[in-house]
Amino acid sequence: MWGRCLNLLNKYQLIIKNGDKIYEPVIEEGIAWETERKCVPGKLTFKVLKDDIIDFTEGNNVTFYANGKSVFQGFVFTKKRDKDGIISVTAYDQLRYLKNKDCYIYPKAMTASDLIKALAADYRMQVGSIEDTEYVIERRVEDNSTLFDIIQTALGLTLDNRKKLYVLYDDFGKLTLKNIESMKLDLLVDSETAENYDYTSSIDSNTYNKVKLFYDNKDTGEREAYYAYSGENINKWGVLQFCDSIDEKTNGQFKVEALLSMYNRKTRNLSISNAFGDIRVRAGTSVVVNLNLGDVNVNKYMLVEKVKHVFSNNEHMMNLTLRGADFVE
Numbered sequence: 001m002w003g004r005c006l007n008l009l010n011k012y013q014l015i016i017k018n019g020d021k022i023y024e025p026v027i028e029e030g031i032a033w034e035t036e037r038k039c040v041p042g043k044l045t046f047k048v049l050k051d052d053i054i055d056f057t058e059g060n061n062v063t064f065y066a067n068g069k070s071v072f073q074g075f076v077f078t079k080k081r082d083k084d085g086i087i088s089v090t091a092y093d094q095l096r097y098l099k100n101k102d103c104y105i106y107p108k109a110m111t112a113s114d115l116i117k118a119l120a121a122d123y124r125m126q127v128g129s130i131e132d133t134e135y136v137i138e139r140r141v142e143d144n145s146t147l148f149d150i151i152q153t154a155l156g157l158t159l160d161n162r163k164k165l166y167v168l169y170d171d172f173g174k175l176t177l178k179n180i181e182s183m184k185l186d187l188l189v190d191s192e193t194a195e196n197y198d199y200t201s202s203i204d205s206n207t208y209n210k211v212k213l214f215y216d217n218k219d220t221g222e223r224e225a226y227y228a229y230s231g232e233n234i235n236k237w238g239v240l241q242f243c244d245s246i247d248e249k250t251n252g253q254f255k256v257e258a259l260l261s262m263y264n265r266k267t268r269n270l271s272i273s274n275a276f277g278d279i280r281v282r283a284g285t286s287v288v289v290n291l292n293l294g295d296v297n298v299n300k301y302m303l304v305e306k307v308k309h310v311f312s313n314n315e316h317m318m319n320l321t322l323r324g325a326d327f328v329e
Contacts, residue, residue, distance in 0.1 A: 058077060112166065165179070167284030188290060198269075200268070203266055211227065212227055
């Protein structure tokens with residue numbers, strides 16, 4: 001059974017499936033698709049004009065296509081009605097189920113890739129391409145943590161010890177894990193393709209010029225510590241110290257040096273408003289940015305931390321939050 005159809009000038013197609021009934025609803029005011037790089041599910045929001053045919057409920061499957069290409073597959077989580085018969089719908093992709101909490105014990109030493117596959121099997125999630133993260137994490141206990149946090153901890157340990165950054169996302173209904181180096185796009189964002197930008201530089205958050213890691217030596221009863229610091233930036237900014245505990249088996253000196261190399265710099269936040277839309281752009285991809293930001297000229301690949309696509313009858317635009325080598329999270 002098919003409901004009434006409005007394909008937004010035949011460019012876009014949104015389908016809701018309720019059991020054996022399939023609807024292409026009348027959409028008001030366009031469609032928005034949002035992704036973030038970590039710990040947030042992909043989200044699709046739209047407004048449906050209620051009629052005598054359409055009938056859908058929470059948990060129903062939602063798919064969205066743009067120009068015949070697959071964009072989003074997920075499930076209805078929220079419906080909000082108004083007096084005019086407009087239903088505002090929020091649908092999330094499969095990553096929404098990673099907000100579940102669990103007390104998880106690693107069954108053995110395993111990579112982040114292995115962990116993702118194991119959790120997906122436990123929670124009946126569909127898995128696509130999962131790259132091998134290679135770094136083996138010792139057995140550990142995650143107590144009352146979200147699945148997002150459990151996975152992010154594993155990916156964070158991989159980053160600290162291998163300097164490789166991986167992105168977990170839902171690729172049209174399948175969990176996918178990729179190294180950001182394999183997600184670069186041949187797309188240019190400059191003053192011609194973006195309407196506006198907002199740029200901030202700071203040393204107030206996630207900037208450290210001294211790193212201290214420690215562990216308690218059970219054999220000697222002493223606390224052992226590792227240090228790395230930048231005298232040059234301490235002179236400029238004062239001491240900005242990061243301190244954390246590590247496992248005794250961790251290569252402490254390697255890790256302090258790796259952390260210092262990542263955080264011994266200003267944070268630079270760049271947001272792009274109303275760039276021309278491209279459905280290949282999702283959080284975790286990289287685009288080429290060519291802009292003069294005042295204290296720095298950017299002409300390089302930058303990582304998409306967050307993106308919101310807005311599809312309407314006449315246009316497809318996107319808003320981006322970006323970072324690069326000097327744009328530390």
